[in-house]
Amino acid sequence: MSTLHDPIALVYHEARLLDEQRFDEWYALYTDDALYWVPLTRGQPDGLLHTSLLYEDKLLLKIRVERFKSPHAFAQQPRSHGQHVLQAPQVDSVDAATGLTVLRTPFFYMESQRDESVLLSGVAWHHLLPTASGLRIRMKKVELVNCDAALPSIQLFP
Amino acid sequence: MDKYRNQPDAVQALVREDQVHRDVYLSPEVFALEMEHLWRNTWIYVGHDSQVPTSGDFYTTTVATQPVILLRGEDAVVRVLMNRCAHKGAQLVSAPSGQCEGHLLRCPYHGWTYRLDGSVRSIPQKSGYDGTAFADSTAAQGVVVLQNIKNYRGFVFVRLAQSGPSFEEYFGDSLSSIDNMVDRAPGGRLEVAGGTLRYLHDCNWKMFIENLNDTMHPMVAHEAAAGTAKKLWAGQPDTMPKPMAVEQFLPFVNGYAFFEGMGVKLWENGHSYSGVKFSIHSQYAAEGEYETLMEQAYGAERARAILGEVRHNTVYYPSLTIKGAIQAIRIARPIAHDKTLIESVTFRLVGAPDHLLERTVLYTRLINAPTSVVGHDDRHCYRAMQQGLATDGNEWVSLHRNHDPVEREGMAGVYNGLSEVSMRGQFRAWARFMQPLKPTGESA
Numbered sequence: 001m002s003t004l005h006d007p008i009a010l011v012y013h014e015a016r017l018l019d020e021q022r023f024d025e026w027y028a029l030y031t032d033d034a035l036y037w038v039p040l041t042r043g044q045p046d047g048l049l050h051t052s053l054l055y056e057d058k059l060l061l062k063i064r065v066e067r068f069k070s071p072h073a074f075a076q077q078p079r080s081h082g083q084h085v086l087q088a089p090q091v092d093s094v095d096a097a098t099g100l101t102v103l104r105t106p107f108f109y110m111e112s113q114r115d116e117s118v119l120l121s122g123v124a125w126h127h128l129l130p131t132a133s134g135l136r137i138r139m140k141k142v143e144l145v146n147c148d149a150a151l152p153s154i155q156l157f158p
Numbered sequence: 159m160d161k162y163r164n165q166p167d168a169v170q171a172l173v174r175e176d177q178v179h180r181d182v183y184l185s186p187e188v189f190a191l192e193m194e195h196l197w198r199n200t201w202i203y204v205g206h207d208s209q210v211p212t213s214g215d216f217y218t219t220t221v222a223t224q225p226v227i228l229l230r231g232e233d234a235v236v237r238v239l240m241n242r243c244a245h246k247g248a249q250l251v252s253a254p255s256g257q258c259e260g261h262l263l264r265c266p267y268h269g270w271t272y273r274l275d276g277s278v279r280s281i282p283q284k285s286g287y288d289g290t291a292f293a294d295s296t297a298a299q300g301v302v303v304l305q306n307i308k309n310y311r312g313f314v315f316v317r318l319a320q321s322g323p324s325f326e327e328y329f330g331d332s333l334s335s336i337d338n339m340v341d342r343a344p345g346g347r348l349e350v351a352g353g354t355l356r357y358l359h360d361c362n363w364k365m366f367i368e369n370l371n372d373t374m375h376p377m378v379a380h381e382a383a384a385g386t387a388k389k390l391w392a393g394q395p396d397t398m399p400k401p402m403a404v405e406q407f408l409p410f411v412n413g414y415a416f417f418e419g420m421g422v423k424l425w426e427n428g429h430s431y432s433g434v435k436f437s438i439h440s441q442y443a444a445e446g447e448y449e450t451l452m453e454q455a456y457g458a459e460r461a462r463a464i465l466g467e468v469r470h471n472t473v474y475y476p477s478l479t480i481k482g483a484i485q486a487i488r489i490a491r492p493i494a495h496d497k498t499l500i501e502s503v504t505f506r507l508v509g510a511p512d513h514l515l516e517r518t519v520l521y522t523r524l525i526n527a528p529t530s531v532v533g534h535d536d537r538h539c540y541r542a543m544q545q546g547l548a549t550d551g552n553e554w555v556s557l558h559r560n561h562d563p564v565e566r567e568g569m570a571g572v573y574n575g576l577s578e579v580s581m582r583g584q585f586r587a588w589a590r591f592m593q594p595l596k597p598t599g600e601s602a
Binding site for chain 2: 038040041044048049050051052053054055059060062063064066067070072073074075076077116148149150151152153154155
């Protein structure tokens with residue numbers, strides 16, 4: 001994982017870690033100042049003055065990941081399972097100065113908890129930064145097509 | 159079926175002073191009766207007038223499962239219309255909100271048009287109605303406009319039933335919670351801002367409403383969520399400023415003594431709030447610039463009094479719950495006996511710095527979103543009740559905690575914060591409004 005240098009491979013790898021619930025490894029893919037953003041509306045310009053489904057820094061992501069380990073996370077009895085199906089990621093832009101690479105990845109995502117499942121789809125935007133230990137995710141922004149639907153619980157990471 | 163329809167005694171027998179029968183949550187028939195009686199006899203929240211700021215603006219929602227339109231007319235008055243064409247019944251407006259094209263409501267099916275006050279403006283090929291009894295029919299009256307409507311400081315409520323308690327009789331002093339939320343704006347008014355979360359719950363609407371002042375659950379149900387936040391923050395030095403998210407999560411795992419001391423206040427008709435003396439919102443960091451603006455707007459003493467009220471949840475039974483201290487509301491939109499849509503709406507305090515809206519938006523996302531770890535555990539418990547209550551051997555739900563027979567005399571008062579008295583008060587109101595009311599004026 002630490003030697004990932006191919007941005008497209010990293011996008012696939014991130015989805016795999018999520019779907020295999022390797023959350024500690026997944027968490028380590030993110031930079032310290034990372035943001036995981038799932039806007040509530042289409043074209044939402046801002047996550048501070050407008051509610052999102054997720055707008056999480058590393059502390060909030062850590063709370064989620066650690067909560068999964070608690071025997072008292074009652075809503076995770078039984079555990080939820082997620083599956084991302086990604087269309088081939090495309091490099092959208094590369095910043096020559098910083099090396100920041102932005103990728104666009106359309107996807108389907110199903111999250112299932114026994115008899116209840118929720119199907120989400122949309123486009124994931126990964127902002128990747130080169131670091132001494134390989135590429136890291138600075139921001140993942142997940143634009144859902146059904147962001148405005150009345151939704152049941154979404155407990156993992158679309 | 160028909161265990162309860164036309165059997166008012168059977169309905170009343172579902173509620174005892176300190177217990178309720180499971181059918182209040184499980185029976186589709188009781189749900190239908192709730193929509194016909196309780197939700198028609200009482201005042202139901204529709205929306206906020208800032209959602210329709212200019213003439214011709216509309217916002218659509220439901221009242222007691224019926225689709226309605228909140229609409230601002232040519233005269234700037236906000237009305238609530240049934241979202242139904244007078245002709246064959248098609249919903250006139252399907253978008254969640256917008257502006258009426260040409261300041262008219264136009265049916266998408268046969269092109270009947272209506273003015274913003276609901277009256278018929280035009281019907282295509284109208285001569286086809288010549289010589290018919292159309293002019294005497296309900297259809298000729300246009301769209302049904304709800305007559306019992308109250309815009310209270312921007313909050314729009316309706317009562318579907320022709321007669322019943324007046325708005326003021328029904329809510330009484332509980333309106334002080336709305337007052338406090340509005341007064342927190344240096345500009346003296348609120349604006350809906352920051353989007354609406356729509357969280358689908360597979361439970362009866364009452365489970366959600368009862369939970370709002372259920373102070374015995376946070377330390378248990380939210381232990382994993384807020385407890386994890388607490389644990390992760392525990393290693394930080396005291397000098398490190400708490401992030402807002404940590405500040406908002408931590409009180410959810412306060413101990414019983416905290417919630418007991420908070421106190422719960424009841425009014426008649428099922429309304430209540432917890433956080434009489436202090437609340438989970440009391441320890442948020444000072445907002446210096448905002449407090450200065452408040453002092454400029456109200457004077458130091460009044461500003462201190464307004465900001466000193468940090469009520470937790472106020473329940474405007476049966477449809478609305480508000481958090482004045484952070485300007486967030488949640489609305490119960492019942493769908494079926496075991497299905498409820500919970501909408502979370504946030505407000506901007508007009509004249510306050512953006513940071514206040516940021517705090518509101520963060521709270522509603524962390525606690526009330528379909529993606530909220532706190533919301534997940536609440537919803538899990540509601541569903542667990544919805545399913546567990548189907549078991550035989552015990553058909554009753556216990557609401558005995560701190561029950562005192564003196565409650566028979568009246569529910570209004572301040573109680574121990576851990577008491578289940580708010581739920582008993584809700585069911586007292588439930589039983590009262592589940593029956594036909596006496597004509598106007600005799601119902602207070």
